[in-house]
Each structure stands twice: as structure tokens, then as C-alpha cells.
Amino acid sequence: MNKNSRAEGAGFPVYQSRLPLSNATVTMVADLLRGRMKAIGSRWRKLPAGRIAVIVLAVLRHDQRLSDMAGGYGVSASTVRRWVLEVIGLLAARAPRLDRALHAITRSGGEVVLIDGTLVRTRRRTGRQNRRNYSGKHKAHGLLFLAVTDERGNLLWISAAKPGRALDLTAARHNKICAKLRAAGLGAIGDLGFTALDDDPDNPVIITGKRAARRKPLTSAQKEANKLISRERAANEHGFADLKNWRILTKVRMNATHATTLLRSLLVLTRAEITR
Template identity: 65%
Template sequence: MKKNNGSAEGPDGLVHTARLPLSSTTLNYLATVIRGHLKKIGSRWRALPAGKIAAIVLAVLRCDQRPSDLAGGNGVHRTTITRWVREAVGLLAARAPRLDRALKKIVRTGGGVVLLDGTLIRTRRRTGTANRKNYSGKHKCHGLLVIALTDDRGRLLWVSAARPGRSSEITACRHDHLTAKLRAAGLGAIADLGFIGLDDSDPDAEPAVITGYKAARNRPLTRGQKLSNKALAAVRAPVEHGFAHLKNWRVLGKVRTNPRWATALVRALLVLTNREVAR
């Protein structure tokens, strides 16, 4: 009797297909961006066509598929998949709107206020003192802080650079000179209690950032202040929808790459998210 000790999946391994929960519009957009880049740099040959590369990149970003798994199923090397993903992320991040242009667009469309909030993107814990700044005492985990602006419907307009998790939301906004740019555009922002103290301008001037009231130990909130907080919470609820759309990309579940790459990643996902929502 002859023994067969070979692997059950055979020499080429098992390959399965899965549905990508994205629209063809997003796939065609990314494929067009990649084709334009290949034409610009004069690249005559790639292992796979631009449409297939776009599908692989979206699988990594949307479903957090491992590059090694996708490489085995498409007949390319793992480093090739990683290079394609970084290339596509860089191309998309360059198309993300800047803060001043996003505010001018709101003014042109007749908007008067934007919604302001921050979120923490979890990262893998690393050893050494260099990673201590990424630990967030508020969330009790390692991550990167990202500030975002949305319109009154919750559509993402702009995202900031990814900063260490120990940074406060007010500090991140001051790095981007957010209040000054809001005043220059003639807009106001509605934010939660974490942004109290951000707008420290003349008390007689109209506030650029509107927040609720925070109770103190010896100063409870009045009934009017509670009603004001409730009204502001209802107005700023759509900003949570914007973050929910952004975090549908599972690659943000826990960023395992260099945190310096997270800024380009978030801005690239902003472009793709707006494509998905706009359809």
C-alpha cells in the first residue's frame, strides 16, 4: 500500500473567492487613477491589469485581507501587493481636500456651520519608549488621534494628520489653526464637550466653535443648560455617521504598519468613502 503524505490543498494551495462589499463606481475610479499614474510614469508592464490591481487594493483596505493571502491567489509576490497598496494610497491621499478648500466649498454651497469631532484609530502596541506617546489615557489603548469635519448631513469634508494618541483634541486643532481658518471663512463649528476652551478669542466676538455646558462638582447644570446640551447633541449626531462610514474600512480596525503612514491612509480612505457615500 502506497502512502500519500502530500498536502491536502495540493501544490498550488486552495483559492477561494469572496464578494467585496463596494460599488463598481469605486472600483472603476481607483482603476482610472492607477491607469493615469502608469501612463504618467511611462510604466509599460505590470503583473496584473489596473482593474485587477484596484480590486486587490480595495480588498486590503475594506476587508483587511493579508497581502500574503492575496498574493498566493493572484500569482504575485507579497511585496508586490504591499507596493501596490502603498502606491494607491499615496495617489488617493494626494486627492484628499485641504482644510481651506473644504471650508470654501461649504461657503459656496450656502452652508453656515460644520460639525467637529475626533476619533482614535487603534494601533498595534510596540515595545520601547518611542511608542509611549501613542498610548491614550482616555481610551486605555494605543492609537492615533484624528480630527474630522463634516457638513450638517454627516458627509466627511476634511481629516487632519494622525497624531499620537496622548494628544488632546484641542491641541490637535490648534496645530491646524482651525479656529482662525473658520473665522476667515465665516463659518462656525459645533463640537462636543471635549473641545471646551478651544475658542479662546475675545468673549465679545461671535464664537467660532460652539460647545455645550459642562457640570462641575459644586455647580450642577441648570434646566436650560441641559436642554441646550440636548439640542446640540441632536445637531451634531451626523458627525458620528461620518466616522462610522470611515471606519467601515476594516484596515482601520488596528493599524499594524508604521504610524507615519496612517495620515496618508486615512486621507485616502476619506476619498474612497466620499465616493461610496456619493453614489
């Protein structure tokens, strides 16, 4: 917090905090809003596009409550919610599809990508959604997402949301990862959650480690191979860390139907902020 001040016409103090984002990112979001307003013929908003961009980015980056942001700027919480949904929709439309992202890596001379899954925690759901979104692995409610990064850990693609109880293997098969990798002429490195994903063991396109069976422990060579694969996969974890710097992902409180749009919009913002 930098300093306390009073909002015009209000009797409550508001605080200011630094938004750790580049001016280019704020300008990109503001330009998207201006283009949207021009396309729909909207001549007036409660606040200018640049200020709306800052409000939405503050909500995404710091997980600010909508009512807190609304009170500081003299608008309603429903207005801020509408701005957030509008902006994440505009950003998500710029997220690359999997096949295009893979072919871009091929054109740049890349040969391998990294793939992994992560659980984005959500509020506990009621009714039938309760058990579907519960992950026994993480002992928490959430939604499963797959992500593909390049060798340096730069995010390339985010999958649609799957229930928290789903497996990485199931989500990868649903998205036809192997077929799209072969079409792009690329290989992939994944963790043990993707074991047996590739249906062509003689010409595998996804490399994973080896699992130890109950009565068949791993050999020294297999253990060393697992260490090498884990070392190569470390960059993928950096990509997830960059994504989860957006604190709204600490626990997603918005409707789960918007979760895919939210993750893909954050992918675009992360790519704009971080280029290794």
C-alpha cells in the same frame, strides 16, 4: 464566501468573496493607476490595473492579509504591499485641504460644520513610541485624527495623525481650526473636548456644551442645551462610522508614518461611495 476554486498552477484552494463597492469606485482607482503608469512610463505590471485596484480595495475594505491576497493571485506579499502604498498615495493626493473644504461649504450655502476627533487603534509600539501613542481615555494604543463633516455627516477633511495621548483641543489648535472657520465665514459644533478652544467668547465660532463643575452642577437650561448640541452632532458620528467601514482601521498594522496617507485615501473612497 461564494465558492471554492483552485488557482492555476497552485495546489491550494482560494476563496472568493463579494467586494461591497460600486463599479465607479473600482474604475476610479484603476484609472488613477493607469495615469500613474503612463506618467512614469511603466509599460508592464504583473497584473492589469483593474485587477490591482480590486486587490488593494479588498485589503482596505476587508483588512485582508497581504500574504493571503498575494497567494491567491500568484504574486509576492511585498508586491501587494507596494501596490497598496502606491494606491493610497494616489488617493490621498486628491483629499481636500481644510481651507478649500470650508470654502466649498460656504459657496454651497452652508453655515455650519461639525468637528470631532477619533482614535484609530494601532499595534502597541516599542520604546519611546509606546507611551506617546497610548490613550488614557480609550485605554489603548492608537493615533488621534480630527475630522470635519457637513451637517449631513459627509466627511470633508481629515487631519494629520497625532499621538494617541494628544487631546482634541490640542490637535484643533495645531490645525488653526478657529482661524480657518472665521476665514470661511462658518461656524462649527463640537463636543466637550473642544471647550475653551475659541479665544473670542463674545463672538464664538465653535459651539460646545457646558461642563459641570464639582460644586456647580448644570442648570436645567444648560442640560437641555447640551442635549440639543448632542442631537446636532449625531451626524458627525455617522461620518466616522462610514470611514470605519474600511476594516483596515480596526487596528492599523502598517507603519505609523503612513497612517495620515491611509486615512486621507479612505476619506476620498468614502466620499466616492457615500453622498447624503
